[in-house]
Amino acid sequence: VGLLFYLVYRKRIRFGALVVAAHVLVGVIIAVIAINGTNWDNAMEDLLYKDKVIFSYNSKYQHVTITERIMDPARPKIISLFINGRSQFASNDEKIYHSMLVAPVMNASARHDNILIIGGGDGLALREVLRWQPKSVDLIDIDKTIVDFFTLPYIENGKEINKPLLKLNQHSFSDPRVHTHFGDAFIKVDKLIREGRLYDSIIVDLPDPSHPDLNKLYSARFYAKLKTLLTGDGALVVQSTSPYHAKNTFLCIGKTVQYAGFMHVEQYHHNVPSFGEWGWTIATKNGLSARARIAQKDTLEIDDGWSTKGVILAAFEFNKHYFEHLDTIKVNRINNQAAYQYHLVDWEKQQGIYVIGK
Template identity: 55%
Template sequence: LIIFQHGQKWELALENMLYKDKVIYSAHTQYQHITVTQRIIDPTKTPIYSLFINGRTQFSSSDEAIYHEMLVHPAMAASGKHKNILIIGGGDGLAAREVLKWNPETVTLVDLDPAVINFFSKEQFDETRGIIINAPLLKLNQNALTDPRLHIIIGDAFNKINDLLKKQLLYDTIIVDLPDPSHPDLNKLYSDRFYQKLSLLLSGDGAMVIQSTSPYHAKKAFISIGKTVKAAGLRHVEQYHTNVPSFGDWGWTIATKNGKSPLNRLKTRDTTPFNDLAMRWLTKELAIAAFQFPKTFFSKQQFVKINTLGSHILYNYHQQAWQKEQDSYSLP
């Protein structure tokens, strides 16, 4: 009984020992473990909040705008229309926040974990402390998940998009904001078959973007994602990157089915969206510059394999890269 009564407090105390910042929320869901931390550097300034899933950083409020603006706005700007948008993942509502700045008619969001959606859409009152523990996070995503234009589908995206295909729906922009392929179950959501399905949902003048891990820390995995999208039948596939302090150098893959390439569309786009949509960081010039890589970055891409469904190619690339990274920081 004592363990039952105090177990949650003890667990929170143990987690506080594992994270450098104060743990203000911790929960086991059906699919994963969620941790939210708070860092107060200056009492006169807003604290920094970070989300961890299974111990891996998902975002920090200090720089998430860099990540989410780079994820959303190049693809939106490269799309011919902005009426119907599809987001795969993004249960924290931060990608949806950016999408809603384009005033779409509908946004469909597909996410696996209802507990994540609930935490980022409904007030969570802590009776012990007498506070709404997720109030800062609801403010951060600007209550995007409760916007009436947003339709949420709970379930495995690999299967759920079959329902969208059966309805013959088309989307002007598709945004894939999934965790890194650090688990075999996630590998299928980075496979050629999954991207083929998404291509069928993409309108002719639309654009699709995929978060693609770090081109610096996981170069083969990054390149493999780009090659896999190309193998899925998308006509123009390009990649871009920028520095997100919480993650380091981070990258995305962007693709179009017809017409001009994403980069050429961005170059001919006027600057109005970048000036008028209340972006905190991104400009048109920064977006275009992000498509530049070191001279020899892609020189050995012919040796990088495509992530076919069931192959676990990408999962293995990702595991090898991050294991090597961890080993390089290990003590002898």
């Protein structure tokens, strides 16, 4: 179109040669970007992470980045997963996080036949659950692309990109006892309720409530739905962000689970080097609290390579002033976005960009 316009009006255009040269230059720039754009984008992404980016892709719901770091040539590479720029795990210490997520709730549950996992699309919590030899595990995740990536070999340029990750989760998604369901967990659990499903343990392993869309999965209404799905002597655990870096969010999650009607709600914490101090919320709907149930055991039933009875019970201890302002913390509801708002402010303060009076 530009060329046709120039040919028709070239006699009326001043500095016509300059105009043509400018168009040619723009065309060259566009061509260079088209040829090199992907490589430049990858190089820019490498600058955002401390480690080398070995794979990156966009699913329908999120941006996934996988990095690797070589600390010692004689030891395995450290593989890390980021979703939307936020760290999800590092292979050198994910064992700590997933043991502390799964071991307390499984030890607090009377049986381990039927387990429900919300989130956990990397299959690592699932790996820990399968140690207990359940009859059936249902896992709900919104993103089939991620679950597929942690299930099947992904070949790029003749190389199996995700081989270390499949080894890490011990091919947990390939176990015939595992049944995956894809979609919004807030809606998907309604189907399970209609079907009359009951679960001995429920494990909620979701990203932090860092986006308004995630807030509903930390709401009292959602936890009430999960209470309906839990057996009378079962237990529920919820990933609850950092009790140190995001204290108000952590307290909000615990208070919201309590509001949903569970008889006993407790919170515990443990250090995960990649994350720092991290926390979880555990609840039972009848009988003893999770902590009391674990305390009654002589030894833990399963050796997962990290957790012990002493480690788990110690994790329930906080300093004596930690919960003093709990009465000022809001219950998270769908319409008040409390968990999301607390999380936003907590992490802004941690990053030094908090505005006084916000």
